[in-house]
Amino acid sequence: MTTDVEKPPQRNGNHIKHKLIPSKLVSPPSGPQGPYRLPKNQHFRDHRRFGFSNIMLVLVILFLFAPLFVVITYSFNAAKGMRWTGLSLEWYKKLFFDSNELWRAFGNSIMIAFSSALVATMLGSLAAIGIKWYRFKARAYIQIASFLPMVLPEVIIGISMLIFFSAIKVQLGMFTIFAAHTTFNIPFVFLLVSARLDEFDFSIIEAARDLGATERQALFKVVIPSIMPGIVTSMLMSVTMSLEDFVITFFVSGPGSTTLPLYVYSMIRYGVSPVINSLSLVLILGIMILALTLRRFLKTIAASS
Amino acid sequence: MNVKQTTVRERRLGITYSSPMGIWLTVFFMVPLLIIIAYSFLTKGLYGGVEFPITFDAYLQMANPNFMRVLLRTVWVTTLATALTIALALPCGYAMARSKHQTLWLGMVIVPFWTNSLIRIYAWIAILSSEGFLNEMLKTLGFIKESLPLIYNQGAVTAVLIYMYIPFAILPLFTTIDKFDFGLLEAARDLGATKPQAIFKVLMPNIRSGIITSVIFTFIPIFGAYTVPLLVGGKDSYMIGNIIVDQVTKTRNWPLASAFSLIITLISTLGVLWMMTSTARERARIKQQPLKDREDTLGPSHNGLTSAGRVS
Numbered sequence: 001m002t003t004d005v006e007k008p009p010q011r012n013g014n015h016i017k018h019k020l021i022p023s024k025l026v027s028p029p030s031g032p033q034g035p036y037r038l039p040k041n042q043h044f045r046d047h048r049r050f051g052f053s054n055i056m057l058v059l060v061i062l063f064l065f066a067p068l069f070v071v072i073t074y075s076f077n078a079a080k081g082m083r084w085t086g087l088s089l090e091w092y093k094k095l096f097f098d099s100n101e102l103w104r105a106f107g108n109s110i111m112i113a114f115s116s117a118l119v120a121t122m123l124g125s126l127a128a129i130g131i132k133w134y135r136f137k138a139r140a141y142i143q144i145a146s147f148l149p150m151v152l153p154e155v156i157i158g159i160s161m162l163i164f165f166s167a168i169k170v171q172l173g174m175f176t177i178f179a180a181h182t183t184f185n186i187p188f189v190f191l192l193v194s195a196r197l198d199e200f201d202f203s204i205i206e207a208a209r210d211l212g213a214t215e216r217q218a219l220f221k222v223v224i225p226s227i228m229p230g231i232v233t234s235m236l237m238s239v240t241m242s243l244e245d246f247v248i249t250f251f252v253s254g255p256g257s258t259t260l261p262l263y264v265y266s267m268i269r270y271g272v273s274p275v276i277n278s279l280s281l282v283l284i285l286g287i288m289i290l291a292l293t294l295r296r297f298l299k300t301i302a303a304s305s
Numbered sequence: 306m307n308v309k310q311t312t313v314r315e316r317r318l319g320i321t322y323s324s325p326m327g328i329w330l331t332v333f334f335m336v337p338l339l340i341i342i343a344y345s346f347l348t349k350g351l352y353g354g355v356e357f358p359i360t361f362d363a364y365l366q367m368a369n370p371n372f373m374r375v376l377l378r379t380v381w382v383t384t385l386a387t388a389l390t391i392a393l394a395l396p397c398g399y400a401m402a403r404s405k406h407q408t409l410w411l412g413m414v415i416v417p418f419w420t421n422s423l424i425r426i427y428a429w430i431a432i433l434s435s436e437g438f439l440n441e442m443l444k445t446l447g448f449i450k451e452s453l454p455l456i457y458n459q460g461a462v463t464a465v466l467i468y469m470y471i472p473f474a475i476l477p478l479f480t481t482i483d484k485f486d487f488g489l490l491e492a493a494r495d496l497g498a499t500k501p502q503a504i505f506k507v508l509m510p511n512i513r514s515g516i517i518t519s520v521i522f523t524f525i526p527i528f529g530a531y532t533v534p535l536l537v538g539g540k541d542s543y544m545i546g547n548i549i550v551d552q553v554t555k556t557r558n559w560p561l562a563s564a565f566s567l568i569i570t571l572i573s574t575l576g577v578l579w580m581m582t583s584t585a586r587e588r589a590r591i592k593q594q595p596l597k598d599r600e601d602t603l604g605p606s607h608n609g610l611t612s613a614g615r616v617s
Binding site for chain 1: 477574
């Protein structure tokens with residue numbers, strides 16, 4: 001026989017129920033499970049609108065959004081402080097036309113975000129495929145190494161990298177930020193793509209191999225296209241996390257490599273300007289668009305963050 | 306092609322695919338950790354940096370009562386904030402899992418979660434500071450004349466920590482509760498259990514791994530919190546993260562900073578091991594169930610986190 005590779009557990013048709021498609025669209029599974037039945041828990045959804053847990057959920061969501069609303073509202077305030085004096089778009093004018101340094105910092109952030117997301121996505125996805133389907137000696141080590149950066153406090157990662165870079169005498173700057181961001185992005189890519197591979201049927205690759213595809217063809221023409229949504233999701237997640245990171249960047253940045261969070265930090269520390277308020281709205285809108293784009297994958301993302 | 310050849314080939318492929326990431330993480334994550342371990346046993350250099358000889362000085366310095374006070378405070382604040390976070394997150398995860406509009410709720414949790422953390426902290430400063438939103442509001446409404454000291458104290462730090470980390474707790478809880486078969490709750494009620502009994506005796510034991518995951522994912526980052534105590538805390542709400550950073554940037558005592566970091570790393574690793582073993586035990590328990598039940602409990606794709614964290 002051709003392989004002794006451990007297959008991922010085979011599933012019969014009813015795994016369909018976990019995908020994010022409305023129950024109406026689920027076609028009857030033709031597996032050994034037999035007759036079609038409603039997706040699990042479908043009967044029990046939304047039965048009591050005003051129960052304790054629903055009220056708590058609404059309160060917590062309000063708690064999560066309230067500070068953002070305050071900041072957004074006051075971004076339209078004419079005066080500088082938190083005393084309302086009238087509507088004005090002054091802070092937006094200032095943000096868009098009179099904040100060169102902020103936009104330079106934003107440019108740095110974008111550059112680092114996309115480069116680190118690209119590298120992290122390539123390394124993480126490929127490794128997820130390798131770990132999922134093949135058995136080899138360093139496997140456990142790689143799994144632990146890819147899990148720890150996610151759970152260690154950011155301060156520890158930042159400081160260990162700072163000490164590492166100064167021990168090997170690397171000048172702090174854009175490169176060190178890029179390296180640090182790639183490092184903390186890799187575990188998320190790895191997890192998201194692994195979750196995607198869990199749903200992937202290994203027999204498709206066997207079929208491709210039986211039909212004469214080489215290992216490389218199977219990878220590039222079968223595996224990668226079918227896990228593409230997971231790859232794209234993890235890349236967008238990486239971009240977001242890289243744009244968002246402050247603590248780790250704070251330690252590994254050098255002169256001339258200010259990123260947007262570092263700039264916001266200096267604004268908070270040394271004289272608050274209402275430009276932060278207007279910037280907040282822009283950033284929150286960006287995040288909302290991203291969340292809408294990724295709405296089909298939010299569940300997978302929730303499972304791996 | 307015989308079996309042995311195949312094995313060798315497969316092994317080589319696995320290594321080819323995984324080694325780029327393995328090498329990257331070794332260089333930029335494992336080696337820095339090893340350097341920290343080494344530095345914690347060295348002596349502080351005259352102008353920062355480290356020197357020989359090998360000593361336990363850094364660990365002896367940690368016994369300083371000032372540091373001990375901060376450490377105790379950190380443990381207390383972290384425990385309190387984690388407990389409150391989980392208490393708030395549990396009903397949320399449950400409500401989201403039972404809702405018809407799961408994606409909508411997930412989006413509502415994820416949008417603030419992805420918003421720049423500094424912006425969120427800044428929002429709290431804008432609300433709580435002496436000329437902030439709340440004080441101005443209360444003054445305008447005539448409830449108070451002088452500003453209340455709402456910020457730069459322990460309470461503000463705890464509240465903002467809960468705010469920052471509650472999504473970390475909600476998401477794993479939602480993922481676990483979503484796989485729970487709510488029919489079991491109905492069954493318990495039919496058999497005469499009260500509602501709290503059904504929740505605590507049927508639901509809770511079944512989502513144990515989710516609860517542990519969310520405890521770990523809130524406790525560890527709060528334990529290492531740096532920005533929140535720095536920006537919304539006063540001098541008396543410093544946490545261990547602030548001590549470490551001061552040792553690196555101000556005092557330039559790298560061995561001491563390394564020793565502290567090592568302790569936190571060890572605590573985090575222990576927490577993660579606890580999480581992994583409890584998930585593994587749960588999986589083992591499920592495996593003992595008859596095959597048909599297993600399908601329902603385990604579901605096709607487990608929590609991505611646990612399946613990747615598994616060391617098999």
